[in-house]
């Protein structure tokens with residue numbers, strides 16, 4: 001059974017802390033597996049395309065992501081990623097971005113268009129993810145959360161979205 005957990009917003013200190021590395025021995029712990037299940041449940045309920053552990057008040061280097069299928073990922077992009085590291089990044093682009101922890105706003109932010117991220121999956125196996133566009137954007141956004149960084153620290157023109165922008169906006 002998975003449960004929707006409350007999403008931390010605004011000035012909660014956990015959102016500003018550098019999250020702790022997960023000990024690989026901890027991954028098989030049922031409580032850790034429950035956390036992963038609950039994070040997926042919370043992300044889908046929000047709804048969002050990514051969610052980092054600090055957003056549910058757990059200061060650990062873990063996030064979940066699902067930006068759906070794309071050309072490079074016909075099997076989808078649903079992953080839990082533990083102790084992630086950006087291995088490479090290229091081509092800066094300016095994008096709109098919103099965050100479940102900063103509800104009701106969007107901003108314009110410069111992100112890398114393509115990134116490669118390594119880490120561990122929820123079974124403790126090595127994982128390598130590569131992608132572009134929304135998938136790459138969400139990977140960078142979630143890793144920022146693990147470093148206590150919110151998109152509003154980097155974005156320009158932070159605003160309440162116009163109705164059309166609101167429809168198009170994916171939160172993470």
Ligand code: ZN
Nearest residue numbers: 099100101172
């Ligand atoms: Zn966020």
